[in-house]
Amino acid sequence: MGLVYLFQAFAELMTLSNLLYCFVAVQLGIIFGMLPGLTATVGIAILTALTFKWDPGNAIMVLIGIYVGAIYGGSRTAVLLNIPGTPASAATCLDGYPLSRTGKAAEALGLATTSSFLGSMVGLVALAFLTPLLANMALEFKSYEVFWLAIFGVAICGNLTAAKDPLKGWVSGILGIILSFVGMEAIQGYRRFTFGVTDLMAGFSIIPVLVGTYALVEILDNLSDVSTPTVVAQVGRVLPRIKDILKNWVNIVRSGLIGVLVGIIPGVGENIGSYVAYDFAKRASKEPEKFGKGSIEGLIASETANNAVVGGALVPVLSLAIPGSPPAAVLLAALFLHNVRPGPLLMIEQPLYIYSFSAMFGLATIAMFILGIAIVKPMLTILRIKKSILMPIVFVLCMVGTYAIAGRLFDILVMICFGLLGFAMRKLGFPEAPLVLGIILGPMVDENLRRGLILSEGSFAPFFGSTISILLIIAVFFTLFGRSKPVRWSLQLVFAPLRALRSGITNRLGRKK
Amino acid sequence: MKENHKETAKPDFLTSIFLIGLSLVILGLSLAMPKYVEWGMYATPSIAPIIFSSLLLMCGIILFIRSIAVRGYAIRITREQTVRFITSKPFYNFSATLGFVLLYYVLMGRVHFVLISALYLFLNMFYFHSTAWWKSLIISVVTAGLIWYSFNYLFLIPLP
Numbered sequence: 001m002g003l004v005y006l007f008q009a010f011a012e013l014m015t016l017s018n019l020l021y022c023f024v025a026v027q028l029g030i031i032f033g034m035l036p037g038l039t040a041t042v043g044i045a046i047l048t049a050l051t052f053k054w055d056p057g058n059a060i061m062v063l064i065g066i067y068v069g070a071i072y073g074g075s076r077t078a079v080l081l082n083i084p085g086t087p088a089s090a091a092t093c094l095d096g097y098p099l100s101r102t103g104k105a106a107e108a109l110g111l112a113t114t115s116s117f118l119g120s121m122v123g124l125v126a127l128a129f130l131t132p133l134l135a136n137m138a139l140e141f142k143s144y145e146v147f148w149l150a151i152f153g154v155a156i157c158g159n160l161t162a163a164k165d166p167l168k169g170w171v172s173g174i175l176g177i178i179l180s181f182v183g184m185e186a187i188q189g190y191r192r193f194t195f196g197v198t199d200l201m202a203g204f205s206i207i208p209v210l211v212g213t214y215a216l217v218e219i220l221d222n223l224s225d226v227s228t229p230t231v232v233a234q235v236g237r238v239l240p241r242i243k244d245i246l247k248n249w250v251n252i253v254r255s256g257l258i259g260v261l262v263g264i265i266p267g268v269g270e271n272i273g274s275y276v277a278y279d280f281a282k283r284a285s286k287e288p289e290k291f292g293k294g295s296i297e298g299l300i301a302s303e304t305a306n307n308a309v310v311g312g313a314l315v316p317v318l319s320l321a322i323p324g325s326p327p328a329a330v331l332l333a334a335l336f337l338h339n340v341r342p343g344p345l346l347m348i349e350q351p352l353y354i355y356s357f358s359a360m361f362g363l364a365t366i367a368m369f370i371l372g373i374a375i376v377k378p379m380l381t382i383l384r385i386k387k388s389i390l391m392p393i394v395f396v397l398c399m400v401g402t403y404a405i406a407g408r409l410f411d412i413l414v415m416i417c418f419g420l421l422g423f424a425m426r427k428l429g430f431p432e433a434p435l436v437l438g439i440i441l442g443p444m445v446d447e448n449l450r451r452g453l454i455l456s457e458g459s460f461a462p463f464f465g466s467t468i469s470i471l472l473i474i475a476v477f478f479t480l481f482g483r484s485k486p487v488r489w490s491l492q493l494v495f496a497p498l499r500a501l502r503s504g505i506t507n508r509l510g511r512k513k
Numbered sequence: 514m515k516e517n518h519k520e521t522a523k524p525d526f527l528t529s530i531f532l533i534g535l536s537l538v539i540l541g542l543s544l545a546m547p548k549y550v551e552w553g554m555y556a557t558p559s560i561a562p563i564i565f566s567s568l569l570l571m572c573g574i575i576l577f578i579r580s581i582a583v584r585g586y587a588i589r590i591t592r593e594q595t596v597r598f599i600t601s602k603p604f605y606n607f608s609a610t611l612g613f614v615l616l617y618y619v620l621m622g623r624v625h626f627v628l629i630s631a632l633y634l635f636l637n638m639f640y641f642h643s644t645a646w647w648k649s650l651i652i653s654v655v656t657a658g659l660i661w662y663s664f665n666y667l668f669l670i671p672l673p
Contacts, residue, residue, distance in 0.1 A: 053669055171572045177565050188549055190558040224607040388641035392634050393656055404670045409622055416618060428524050446561040453555035
């Protein structure tokens with residue numbers, strides 16, 4: 001039945017104006033993705049402000065188009081210049097650029113485009129069919145489970161975005177949660193940490209926070225170290241690489257699924273998805289020595305995964321109102337601005353919205369493929385614009401975008417403060433994503449903790465009482481302590497009989513052969 | 514893992530002190546919040562801030578101990594280092610960028626949007642020697658004008 005709804009929604013989108021909006025947005029997204037320093041998050045944040053007075057359908061379509069286009073667009077600079085246009089394309093540099101250096105730039109771009117398209121398609125399937133399942137499951141969640149879900153989101157985001165030093169990721173997440181407490185709280189209306197500042201009563205709006213943490217940090221970072229303009233390689237005609245794709249179908253399916261799974265994990269994002277898929281592809285490859293030297297498998301894995309993450313990241317946005325990646329966080333804020341209420345109740349209030357949203361995503365994916373193949377050369381001239389011209393213009397758009405949402409100069413100040421905080425955090429090795437996720441999930445943590453305690457008359461027991469809660473607590477525990485030696489030893493001890501059984505079976509089978 | 518911590522031990526040491534201080538301040542402010550006994554002590558608005566500032570305090574202490582273990586406290590700031598840092602190109606660029614941003618914010622709403630935006634863009638392009646000054650001026654004025662026009666007349670969002 002879901003498939004029928006999806007096709008119906010897709011058919012409804014087939015109007016000239018919708019197609020025009022979608023193609024323009026995707027092309028704009030590709031440009032954002034191509035330009036180093038301008039990420040999908042920045043693109044969506046700016047466009048949220050530009051489109052917030054538009055018809056919600058068109059505005060959301062434009063934002064989805066920007067997201068899909070930007071994640072793909074990053075592959076162009078990764079392949080041609082060895083500079084990831086967005087963090088999502090960092091893994092693409094590893095094999096895309098060596099391919100380009102050996103005169104196979106067009107081939108690499110063709111592969112990247114086709115893989116991105118297929119990755120997005122896997123994401124589309126997940127978005128259309130997993131979202132209703134997850135939303136229906138989430139309807140069973142009470143305050144206790146929602147509390148643990150939010151804690152798990154921040155913990156795993158901190159863990160994965162600061163893989164070398166998870167403590168810094170957790171600090172960032174906790175700081176985000178604490179910052180979300182600023183303003184009037186929802187249960188008793190008490191003003192927390194406002195220090196008499198009226199503008200702080202409503203807390204920090206998410207758009208200024210996101211623009212500051214992602215866009216301003218990039219602007220400050222890029223302008224602090226203005227390098228000389230790069231020379232762009234000449235590219236021939238870009239064609240889809242059907243033969244290579246057919247040879248790598250297992251790699252594509254695996255990378256797509258990894259992308260979707262990483263996408264569903266709160267706040268983690270495309271860069272991690274593409275690295276994980278790249279790592280899996282290398283382990284599974286018959287030619288692992290080629291990885292990092294122009295491996296087609298490596299390029300396909302990273303590009304399939306990063307675009308599959310987009311679909312995956314939107315699954316928790318619609319079903320749980322929890323963003324799966326930083327750009328998805330802006331999209332979540334944009335949905336609220338346009339009076340769409342994502343979360344478990346979406347399936348009850350607007351049951352068909354998920355399919356309309358998925359159809360928009362599908363249309364953006366098709367637009368990405370067409371534009372990715374058709375318009376390459378003219379777009380590369382944009383890469384010649386100097387950072388010192390581009391970045392200040394982007395900042396003006398950020399200022400305007402931040403102001404436009406509520407017409408408050410205070411939001412611009414918030415944006416600048418979060419930009420400085422994000423810049424300092426980046427220099428000190430603290431990831432920004434958990435901070436933002438903490439700010440988004442903080443109210444959920446606070447309200448559900450207190451509501452749960454009111455319902456249980458102060459008892460913490462129900463927080464540990466249901467199967468879902470216990471599963472989430474175990475997940476939180478392993479996220480936080482899974483790498484510590486005592487836990488690893490205990491796990492080895494617990495799984496020792498299973499390992500012995502496995503090796504016994506393997507030995508027996510080996511002997512029979 | 515320990516090697517990673519060694520590289521950032523000194524900044525981590527200073528950050529941990531900041532985090533410990535910050536969490537103590539938040540903890541203090543949270544404890545001073547009203548209790549609303551009629552709702553039950555557990556529903557007090559301070560419960561979540563107390564829990565999370567305690568967690569931040571714990572993380573700060575772990576970071577502090579970890580940085581001490583790799584001699585993060587051995588911070589020596591010499592005059593030469595300071596002069597080298599302050600006169601470095603990235604520091605100049607960062608200060609100039611931030612200065613222009615703050616100037617833009619301060620003048621926003623006091624001076625017409627096109628004027629202040631064109632000035633901001635021109636200052637940046639001029640400082641970074643992006644192109645000839647007259648080209649920078651033209652780009653700045655045209656861009657600022659276009660943004661103002663688009664927002665006011667196409668997107669129907671009035672700018673300050």
